Amino acid sequence: MKCFTVIATVLLASFAYSASIEKRDDVYVRGVIENLVNSTLNGIIQNLTETIEIDDLPIDLGTNAQLSGYLDLSELKIIGLKSLVATDISVNVLALEVDVKLELTELLLSTNYKADLVALGLVPLYGDGLITITLDEVLLGIHGKAKLGTNSTSINDLAIVIALDDAVFQVTGVLDNTEFSTIVSNVLNDNVAKFINENQDLISGIISPLIENLINMVLENNSVKETLHNVVIPQLSNEQVELNEMA
Numbered sequence: 557m558k559c560f561t562v563i564a565t566v567l568l569a570s571f572a573y574s575a576s577i578e579k580r581d582d583v584y585v586r587g588v589i590e591n592l593v594n595s596t597l598n599g600i601i602q603n604l605t606e607t608i609e610i611d612d613l614p615i616d617l618g619t620n621a622q623l624s625g626y627l628d629l630s631e632l633k634i635i636g637l638k639s640l641v642a643t644d645i646s647v648n649v650l651a652l653e654v655d656v657k658l659e660l661t662e663l664l665l666s667t668n669y670k671a672d673l674v675a676l677g678l679v680p681l682y683g684d685g686l687i688t689i690t691l692d693e694v695l696l697g698i699h700g701k702a703k704l705g706t707n708s709t710s711i712n713d714l715a716i717v718i719a720l721d722d723a724v725f726q727v728t729g730v731l732d733n734t735e736f737s738t739i740v741s742n743v744l745n746d747n748v749a750k751f752i753n754e755n756q757d758l759i760s761g762i763i764s765p766l767i768e769n770l771i772n773m774v775l776e777n778n779s780v781k782e783t784l785h786n787v788v789i790p791q792l793s794n795e796q797v798e799l800n801e802m803a
Contacts, residue, residue: 597642608634617673625673625681632667636660652702660694669729685729685737693721700768714768717756723749 610632617623637660644657666688673681697717703710725744730737752759 594642594645597640601638601640604638606635606638608637610634613667623673623675624677625671627673628670629667630669632665634663634665636663654698654700654702656698658696658698660691660696663691663694665689665691681731683730683732683737685727687728688726690724691720691722692724695719710772711768714764714771715760716764716767717760718763719753719756720749723752 611630613629613632615627615629617625617627639661641659642656643659645654646656647654666686669683669685669687671681671683675681695718697715699713699715700711701713703712723745725741725748727741727744728734728737730740
């Protein structure tokens, strides 16, 4: 999720700034803002390092009945954001809304993890190992609305929709068992891309509020790096982990 936060922040923040200057829903003004968003995005992509690293990302699942415990990610590396391309950008100046379509050829994520989880209050899910994920042909749709205040700008009604061609996983250290880790990897390879593509609205409803909160924190702090390195993902609700009812 965090690999898209920087992009979404830049797109929506630059749009909000432009819209604050001129609110006429005019073809010329829309073109100026669309070009500004596009040029800002391209500038950010060009300045990205080939590898983006996040030192530590703790995830607290709390004491939900379906899935509880903690998951700690460390040395998270994200490779491939430099291939990101904006295929369509449209704005509604009067409503302060922006819609962006992005394409990403390949995204590679790798991280060390430590997990101590319990599923359904009964099944232990623990591990200490490495996770690598390769996402192919990622399509990302972003819709957001700027809220302009006297001393601040924020984003609301954010909706992020994700689709992809394939997701390939390699997981080690699950239950400290090599054979079981291979089984987990194969199950993920067979199901994750299909699940994402068939449940886009559901996934959007989970990730969009989290990313909207991160973006607004960035806008408030004026620091993408500080926000991404210090934020802790909030505890998920029971509804968000009831995957058996989501599918």
